Amino acid sequence: MKKLGNLVLVAALALSMLTGCGSSDATTLKVYNAGEYIDKSLLSKFEKEFNCKVVYETFDSNESMYTKIMSGEQYDILVPSDYMIERLIKENYLAEIDWSKITNADNLMDQVMEQAAYDPEHTYTVPYFWGSVGIIYDTTVVDEADTAAGWDLLKNTKYAGNIYMYDSERDSLMIALKALGYSMNTTDTAEIDAAYNWLVEQRDTMDPVYVGDDVIDNMISGNKAMAVVYSGDAAYMMTENENLEYLIPSQGTNIWYDCMVITKNCTQTEMAHNFINFMLDEENALANTEEVGYLSPVQSAYEEMCVSTYEGVSAYTIPDTNNPLNEVFGYQDTETKKYFADVWTKVKAY
Amino acid sequence: MRQFKNLVKPYILWSFLLIIVPLLLIVLYSVTTGGNSLVNIRFTLENFKKIGEPIYIQVFVRSFRLGLITTIICLLLGYVLAYVIASFSERAQAILILFVTIPMWINTLLRTYAWISILSDNGIINSFLTLIGLDPITMMYTDFSVILGLVCDLLPFMVIPIHTSLSKMDKSLIEAAYDLGAHRWQAFWRVTFALSIPGVINGVTMVFLLSISTFVIPKLLGGGQYVLIGNLIENQFVSIGDWNFGSAISLLLAILMLLMINITKKLDKQEGGGDL
Numbered sequence: 001m002k003k004l005g006n007l008v009l010v011a012a013l014a015l016s017m018l019t020g021c022g023s024s025d026a027t028t029l030k031v032y033n034a035g036e037y038i039d040k041s042l043l044s045k046f047e048k049e050f051n052c053k054v055v056y057e058t059f060d061s062n063e064s065m066y067t068k069i070m071s072g073e074q075y076d077i078l079v080p081s082d083y084m085i086e087r088l089i090k091e092n093y094l095a096e097i098d099w100s101k102i103t104n105a106d107n108l109m110d111q112v113m114e115q116a117a118y119d120p121e122h123t124y125t126v127p128y129f130w131g132s133v134g135i136i137y138d139t140t141v142v143d144e145a146d147t148a149a150g151w152d153l154l155k156n157t158k159y160a161g162n163i164y165m166y167d168s169e170r171d172s173l174m175i176a177l178k179a180l181g182y183s184m185n186t187t188d189t190a191e192i193d194a195a196y197n198w199l200v201e202q203r204d205t206m207d208p209v210y211v212g213d214d215v216i217d218n219m220i221s222g223n224k225a226m227a228v229v230y231s232g233d234a235a236y237m238m239t240e241n242e243n244l245e246y247l248i249p250s251q252g253t254n255i256w257y258d259c260m261v262i263t264k265n266c267t268q269t270e271m272a273h274n275f276i277n278f279m280l281d282e283e284n285a286l287a288n289t290e291e292v293g294y295l296s297p298v299q300s301a302y303e304e305m306c307v308s309t310y311e312g313v314s315a316y317t318i319p320d321t322n323n324p325l326n327e328v329f330g331y332q333d334t335e336t337k338k339y340f341a342d343v344w345t346k347v348k349a350y
Numbered sequence: 351m352r353q354f355k356n357l358v359k360p361y362i363l364w365s366f367l368l369i370i371v372p373l374l375l376i377v378l379y380s381v382t383t384g385g386n387s388l389v390n391i392r393f394t395l396e397n398f399k400k401i402g403e404p405i406y407i408q409v410f411v412r413s414f415r416l417g418l419i420t421t422i423i424c425l426l427l428g429y430v431l432a433y434v435i436a437s438f439s440e441r442a443q444a445i446l447i448l449f450v451t452i453p454m455w456i457n458t459l460l461r462t463y464a465w466i467s468i469l470s471d472n473g474i475i476n477s478f479l480t481l482i483g484l485d486p487i488t489m490m491y492t493d494f495s496v497i498l499g500l501v502c503d504l505l506p507f508m509v510i511p512i513h514t515s516l517s518k519m520d521k522s523l524i525e526a527a528y529d530l531g532a533h534r535w536q537a538f539w540r541v542t543f544a545l546s547i548p549g550v551i552n553g554v555t556m557v558f559l560l561s562i563s564t565f566v567i568p569k570l571l572g573g574g575q576y577v578l579i580g581n582l583i584e585n586q587f588v589s590i591g592d593w594n595f596g597s598a599i600s601l602l603l604a605i606l607m608l609l610m611i612n613i614t615k616k617l618d619k620q621e622g623g624g625d626l
Contacts, residue, residue: 061589063589067588067591167574209575218470221472223472224471337591338590338592345405345582348575349405349409350405350408
């Protein structure tokens with residue numbers, strides 16, 4: 001009986017090791033991307049073209065992605081946002097991109113390549129999508145004249161009980177800081193406190209609902225008058241509900257970039273570069289941006305979309321990167337980050 | 351029998367790796383600072399002190415209040431349901447209990463999304479109300495929607511233990527009560543209910559513990575402003591990345607739950623009067 005017990009133990013251990021290490025197949029590429037952020041048919045197309053297997057997993061926020069990779073999970077390619085990339089570069093988690101292997105690099109827009117405070121030389125990053133943060137509103141409810149108020153539209157009591165805010169400390173405090181005329185990259189606690197008061201005042205007078213991705217379905221079915229959203233989601237919503245319009249507030253907003261990066265522990269460097277190059281192919285980039293609704297960094301795909309699927313959709317336009325009020329929201333030091341988080345908990349859980 | 355003890359060994363290893371080690375890690379995280387990597391830790395009680403801030407106390411109070419309301423509603427509905435089911439023939443009982451558990455085969459998330467499309471401002475109920483000429487009512491993102499979601503999700507946990515203790519009961523005891531001159535109400539209260547107390551206590555404990563630690567349902571049906579203990583813990587781990595504070599809250603919650611289980615067990619012994 002003792003032998004049997006040991007056998008069970010060995011079998012259990014062997015099983016767990018098998019599932020733990022993954023297969024020994026030489027051409028498996030592990031990709032970790034945000035949810036609903038790719039045209040899935042591209043994955044099978046890539047597998048066929050390069051005779052390999054893609055293990056594709058998704059995350060719901062940059063923070064949860066970071067938590068997962070820090071707990072030891074390994075991927076070859078990640079698609080994080082600018083501020084998270086800054087953090088990963090600082091923490092030495094990324095491998096350099098060999099741009100000689102990215103033959104489709106010429107397809108990329110100059111604008112996206114020039115303005116990249118998170119990685120100025122693009123040593124580690126290849127742009128994937130980009131865009132802005134703004135307000136989507138129902139034109140049948142919201143008076144056009146009120147939109148001139150920019151972010152303060154979110155405090156117009158005419159629409160009390162009729163708005164969605166985004167449940168994220170970064171995005172909400174960004175809005176409050178911009179509305180007050182401060183930079184979103186401030187570390188001055190007096191300015192952050194002022195932003196906190198702005199949000200508390202908004203909470204008390206407007207009774208907003210703080211939501212996540214459920215805002216997409218809610219706005220399409222016209223449940224409330226306005227919502228804070230990312231431009232790509234806005235573009236998608238606008239194609240589903242023609243009463244919606246997108247506003248980039250005059251006080252300035254957050255211009256963000258999501259990029260493909262290769263991790264330090266990637267073993268399939270060659271295949272990873274193939275994948276990145278594949279995504280920048282004009283035809284593939286077109287399919288991807290059409291499916292997802294976010295702005296493609298590939299010039300031809302962007303131009304094609306502007307005259308076809310997203311014609312007249314104001315959320316699908318290049319944001320004004322020359323306006324000094326529009327900023328890239330950089331990585332925050334631990335103290336500011338904690339301060340943001342505490343302030344946000346206080347706004348929500350009063 | 352002695353030889354079979356060896357068969358338990360893999361399980362001991364298993365539970366050590368999957369239960370004891372993570373628990374010890376939570377304890378370690380909760381009394382240190384220095385982030386997730388455990389490289390440069392420093393021992394402190396700051397994390398527990400932070401829970402004492404009014405804003406977090408409020409979150410605890412709100413969670414317990416919600417748990418209590420959910421438990422009471424579940425108990426009232428669940429007891430009636432279990433009582434009715436127990437009065438059927440044995441075959442019918444098996445089928446009815448199956449009906450109670452069927453919703454549990456469907457993913458909680460899916461069921462919650464179904465509630466969203468029923469309750470939302472332009473949802474099924476409100477479409478119907480406007481159709482018959484009434485004003486639509488706001489149901490989503492309120493106490494009502496959260497409690498409704500929780501009750502629907504947790505009701506089986508109340509019905510099953512109560513049903514088990516009711517169906518195990520010896521029916522001749524009730525007849526004896528009638529013979530001894532008890533009214534229907536007396537017979538119910540002093541025999542049926544008294545004998546079902548172990549089931550009730552089990553159900554109450556399970557529903558209460560599950561409802562104060564939940565985070566998916568309040569998040570989806572209550573919106574982001576509906577911060578309960580579960581959401582607070584989730585936030586600390588997933589979006590804020592303060593594992594130390596998150597662990598401290600988790601540990602405190604675990605201790606509170608253990609205390610409650612202990613108290614209910616004692617109640618069980620006093621009031622249930624042991625086995626009959």
